[in-house]
Amino acid sequence: MKKPFKPSASAKLSKLSLVISAALFSSALALTSAPALANLPPQVDGHVMPSLAPMLEHATPAVVSISVVGTHEVSQQNVPEAFKFFFGNRGQNQAQQRPFRGLGSGVIIDSDEGYIVTNNHVIENADKIMITLKDGRQIEAKKLGSDAKSDIALLQIEAKNLHSIKLADSDNLRVGDFTVAIGSPFGLGQTVTSGIVSALGRSNLNIEQYEDFIQTDAAINSGNSGGALVNLRGELIGINTAILGPGGGNVGIGFAIPSNMMHNLVSQIIEFGEVHRGILGVSGHSVNSEIAKAMELETNQGGFIAQVMPDSAADEAGIKAGDVIVAMNGKPIKSFFELRAKIGSIGANKKVNLTVIRDGDTKTFTVKLKQDQSAEIAAASIHTMLKGAQLTNDSKKQAVVIENVAEGSPAHMAGFKAGDIIIGVNRSRIKDIAQLRDQLKDTSGVLAINIIRGNISQYIMIR
Missing domain, CATH: 2.30.42.10 (PDZ domain)
Incomplete structure (x- = not known):
């Protein structure tokens, strides 16, 4: 059994350095539109010019290019036409076996074990997976496991002198935080783009079955799938997965799987070879103004529980129909979809603390999740x-x-x-x-x- 993957400790930066980094980053964005300043030396009049280069020098060696060959069944997908995946011919309308070649990206999360995380749709049906490191080395990878419902896959390579990336706590992200996307769009080679967190907890997009996406305006395109979304410390905050692109290109709306969700799923793949998805055993709806008015709630956010399945984890913990789940392990829950995605990434038999509003009172329940036996x-x-x-x-x-x-x-x-x-x-x-x-x-x-x-x-x- 492989040792469970543990994220590296985050670098400690002072509050002052973070403020300076943010200010310098804003200045860098403004300066990029001035061609005359492009060749300025690192210092002008004794002042250091703003740059993301020092951070990227540490982060980019952990991002790899992935090329695959294989066969897949080309058929109609239940994905809205506007949502374009970054890989292959997934949206075509035929039903037959066809050979394919494709490109994507991946992130080294453990240099000792050679673990690389990417999207399931990048390596799905692949017969051969080749990894190209930033230093030019090409190594064949083996697939350790994947989870199609959340679009995560784990690969492994055998190589020395690998560089892994540090993981950030994606639950601490805020709208407006700076982001940098690293990947290999269109097979051009490693490319870096910048932006901000545009929204959090995006779901109900019908891209995957379990959705709790980070939305960003950092430019990401075909080939970026499975690449890294990092913060200004160079820590991994998400795995780039899909874009909203009516014309097939980037329009400034991209989606990434949060690093915490990825980490939970990958840890299960390392331990079991597959995802042992936890299940709560409820059905429900996202709280909105109509539900809040009908149920006389003082909140317009959370997961409204319409039904609790008999003998389920929720039933055994004491959760009842009519309850509104507003937090999990102390972190706010904005919608039923977010609740479902977070529960779905936590392994079976794990315990979670759910904060519930019942009849105007706030209660906390400890729930031991059961295993989803219906998972394919x-x-x-x-x-x-x-x-x-x-x-x-x-x-x-x-x-x-x-x-x-x-x-x-x-x-x-x-x-x-x-x-x-x-x-x-x-x-x-x-x-x-x-x-x-x-x-x-x-x-x-x-x-x-x-x-x-x-x-x-x-x-x-x-x-």
């Missing part, structure tokens, strides 16, 4: 012959259900079909995906997968 697992990470299959645990049948099989995929060619129930490998009983993974891990030769199809028990042989 990337079957390819279990065995290459299961690539193209979507697996879920069925707790009632104590088995693994194949929800879907992509036509033409290795799983389809092996003979698996949607609806098949996996109950065993060779002579061993299988009750869930974890046991299936354990049975198939590091095995060679022919394996007999025992399935139930309809009312018939049969075996499918894979190698």
Whole structure:
């Protein structure tokens, strides 16, 4: 088992130095529009010229370029036309297997272990992943795991003299904080752009299933996907993921996955090889003026709980329908979507403190999250012959259900079909995906997968 990833300690800067940095940054933005000043020396009349270069000298070596080759099924996506991902031909309208090549970016988060974080859509369906470091070295990477619902993936390379980036606490971000985006747009090579945090907690955009985006106006384009969004200390505050681009280009509205959310997900991938998503067991709505008026609430923000599932984590903790969740672990919750995204990035069996308004009173509940058994697992990470299959645990049948099989995929060619129930490998009983993974891990030769199809028990042989 790999050691859990721990972010490096943040650099300590005095309040005065932060104020000076912000002032210098503003001056730098103003000076960039004056070509006549472009070649001025570092000092003019004894005054140091403002520059982000010292910070970037430490941050940019941790950002890499990613190139991939593979095959994918090109089909209609449930993504609004205005939202353009930074990679591949994800929005095309056909349903067939096609070879592809693509470019993206990634961030080294642990130089000792060679861990690189990027977006799932950058390396999805890739057969070969090549990493290009800032110093020009090219190294093939292996995929350790990914989470399509939040669009995070973790890669690993073996190399010496790597540079990792420090993580910031993204919960401390404020609208107006300066940002710098680092990535490789259009395959041009490493590029740096600057801007500010335009908004926080962006959700309900139908880009991913779990959304709690940082919005920034730092220019990001095709190829920046998976790259770094950093603050003026050079600390990672987000992973650039998508843009709002009706014309396919940058219009100053980009979205990044917060570093805290990324860290929670990556830690699970390192420990388990997949995300063990926590689930609260509620449904609800974001509080607005209409709900606030109907329920006589004094707040227009938070997550209104419409239903609590029986025997769920929320039910066992004492949360009830009609409650309004306004904070988690002491940090404000602005909407139900934000609540869902934050809960969804925290691992199963973890405890969270939820601040709730009930009948005008404020209460705090400690909730132990349960595991989301309906989450689809990337079957390819279990065995290459299961690539193209979507697996879920069925707790009632104590088995693994194949929800879907992509036509033409290795799983389809092996003979698996949607609806098949996996109950065993060779002579061993299988009750869930974890046991299936354990049975198939590091095995060679022919394996007999025992399935139930309809009312018939049969075996499918894979190698």
